[in-house]
Amino acid sequence: MRPFFTILVTAASWIVTIASAQDEAPSCDRLCLEGILSDFLNAMVAHDPSRLPTTPDVIYVENSQKLKLGEGEWKIAGKLGKYNHVFSDPESRQVAAITTMTENGVGIIYVVRLRVEDDGRVSEIETQITRDAIGAARYENMTVPEPVWLEAVPLEQRISRERLITQTNKYYTGMERNDPKGDYSFFDKDCNRLEDGLQTTNQRNGDPYGHSNDTSFASLGCEAQFQTGFLGFVTEIRDRRYPVVDEERQAVFAITIFDHNGTVRELPSVNGTSNPIPPYFDVPRTLAASEAFRLRGEKLFRIEMTLTEVPYGMRTAFDAGESVDLRGTGTSVTAPDPCNYACLEGTKFNSSGLIDQVLEALLNNDTSKLPLAQGVRYSENGQFLALGDGLWQTITYVSKPGSNGHAAKFSNPAMGTAAYWGLIKEQATPGLLALQIKLEKGKITVIEAIAVRAESSGERGGTQTLMRPPLPIEWQGDDLGSLEPIVEENDEHNAIDPQLIEAYLNGLERHSSAEVAFAAACVRRDNGVQGNLTCAAQMNGYGSNPNGLFNTTTTIRDRRVLVTDVRSGLVLVVALVDYPASYPGPLPPAQNVPSTYMVVQLIKVKNESISRVESMIKWMPFGYTFAWSEQV
Known part of the structure; x- marks a missing residue:
């Protein structure tokens, strides 16, 4: 028999060992994480964020936009669907799910990632809404993920956390510009991929893939698809994050940004011939993607992904460890x-002004002859881009004032600003370009482009922004005609009171023309359509699409008067208009979703009154903010 003292010491050591093991164990295991995820989803459909324990500084993101907790989808989420594919990572205290729910009765694919702190409170909520009712229906028909996703892999068959990420990252590196001669042996021979619930590998149904007309690509396996080089239209995959690594099930949940810069003009086919690029890729596109990977050993065995479109060049709302300086290099000019x-x-008689020089540089993608300041900033639809990116690579035509169509240029020498408003083409896709140039001490410090592209519902998705709700008035590239003489004429004695423009924007927000000076014959066109009501009546909310939108829009923010030209009476204004979809109304369900509209307007002022408004409208994810507004 051992002495009592020895037994006591042994017992004490065992207790210490157990306590240490408990200290090292995750504070929130799989069951805990999945319970918090369930609480979140139930809080969402109950429209009550108070049901979820959160930190005071919780970050809530929806489709790459930072919102206040309780905004956006919290207002309109409907019922939870059947499909719920969960990924848990106790080590990082993060959990994610690809799931389904309804929105005004319409099915959506809903992706969520949560970070849970030691005390059980949620500090990060990142969501992606893919408004693809057909894809949501596919998931509902599946009801549950393929069983292999849910199996616990024996310890001896697992690879490390770091290795799971390394192998997954090869997928993105291989897809980016997709070299057909690359090494794609990281795919399992039985690999399959789902996109919005649709199997897009090893299919024999003859359906075309994505926006293309190619009917053979989807018949191939994962490795064979990459070996065609077909996916080379994806020009960059950036902001790659791997927040949830489910080691027990050997799965990785990744969040990335796909850029398509519009420069790839042909798609290689699996039979060796080339296909023209679909019209959708005429212009620069950025897609936010959520993707899950199940590995078998070292190889990718199953892939499940969904995505939605965001403005080109949009950065991730969370730090991806990539520091990018997009400021331009100066020139000696x-x-x-x-x-x-x-x-x-x-x-x-001389089209050699600074505006003409910038337009010519755009057409040639050559900034060397421009008088650029060191650190010059270029933005496109509110996102900072590198000079030479975006429009610089896709624009093929610019209309000229007074000669060939809908175009105007004007300036404010006292402020060193100049503007262009006119029709353009990118490949075969028409667009409207509003351009601001800012000059300081003989050097261009800012070039800001607002491009509203035609969105047609043609074959294979046409040129419409992916997953966006319909606009009240769609512009599909219809001829906008010439700007009337009243827009182009100059008046040396004109005056523009800044308070007039402020009152106009306030009136749009309040749906009231009470304090806005409109000319009796004021004409307003939104996306090229002129209504039969006066400017004042539209501002007061009358008509089916007042001001080209709804009479239930709310805040008008990020208001920016880009150029005011007293001589011509022209003012270039851009602003963001919020539609939270939190008010009952007659809108169709697919249209009644939280949205932000980027509205760029050419306003004519004559005799201290607004006599004409040309307005072009582009849909943006709800809560979108111009990068200029985020600058310190």
């Missing part, structure tokens, strides 16, 4: 200082 009207706009 210098413009006159000061730069007068002729310097900025050119003359009737």
Whole structure:
């Protein structure tokens, strides 16, 4: 028999060992994480974020936009669906799910990632809404994930957390510009991929893949698909994050950004011939993707993904460890200082003004002849891009004022600003370009482009932004006609009170023209359509699509008067209009979703009144903010 003291010491050591093991164990295991995820989903459909324990500084993101907790989908989420594919990572205290729910009775694919702190409170909520009712229906028909996703892999068959991420990252590296001669041996021979619930590998049904007309690509396996080089239209996959690594099930949940810069003009086919790129890829596109991977050993065995479109160049809302400086390099060229009207706009007989130089540089994708300041900033639809990216690579035509169509240029020499408004083409896709140029001490410091592209519902999805709700008034590239003389004429004695423009924007927000000076014959066109009501009546909310939108829009924010030209009476204004979809109304269910509209407007002021408004509208994810507004 052992002495009592020895037994006591042994017991004490065992207790210490157990306590240490408990200290090292995750504070929230799989069951705990999945319970919190369930609480979140139930809180969402109950429209009650208070049901979820959160930290005071919780970050809530919806389709890459930071929102206040309780905004966006919290207002309109319907019923939870049957499909719920969960990924748990006790080590990082994160959990994610690809699931389904309804939104105004319409099915959506809903992706969520949560980070849980030691005390059980949620500190990060990242969601992606894919408004693909057909895809949601596929998932509902599946009801549950394929069983292999849910199996616990024996310890001896698992690879490390780091190795899971390394092997998954090879998928994105291989897809980016998709070299047909690359090494794609990281795919399992039995690999399959789901996209919005649709199997897009090893299919023999003859359906075309994505926006293309290729009917053979989906018949191939994962490795064979990459060996065709077909996916080379994906020009960059950035902001790659692997927040949830489910080691027990050997699965990785990844969040990435796919860029398609519009420069790839042909798709290689599996039979060796080339296909023209679909019209959707005429212009730069960015897609936010959520994707899950199940590995078998070292190889990718199952892939499940969904995505939605965000503005081109959009960065992730969470740090992906990538620091990118998009400021431009200066040139030795210098413009006159000061730069007068002729310097900025050119003359009737000489199209060599600064505006013309920038348009020519855009067409040639050559900035070397421009007077650029060191650190010059370029933005496109509110996102900072590198000079030479975006429009610079896709624009093929620019309409010229007074000669070939809908175009105007104007300036404010006192402020060193100049503007262009006119029709453009990117490949075969029409668009409207509003351009601001800012000059300081003979150097361009800012080039800001607002591009509203035609969105047609043609074959294979046409050119419509993926997963967006319909606009009240769609512009599909219809001819906008020439700008009337009233827009183009100059008046040396004109005056523009800044308070008039502020009152106009306030009136749009309040749906009231009470404090806005409109000319009696004021004309308003939204996305090229002129209504039969006066400007004042539309502002007051009358008509089916007042001001090209709904009479239940709310905040008008990020208001920016880009250029005010007293001589011509022209003002270039851009703003973001929120539609939270939190009010009952007659809108169709698919249209009644939280949205933000980027509205760029060319306003004509004459005799201290607004006499004409040309307005172009582009849908944005709800809560979208211009990068200029985020600058310190």
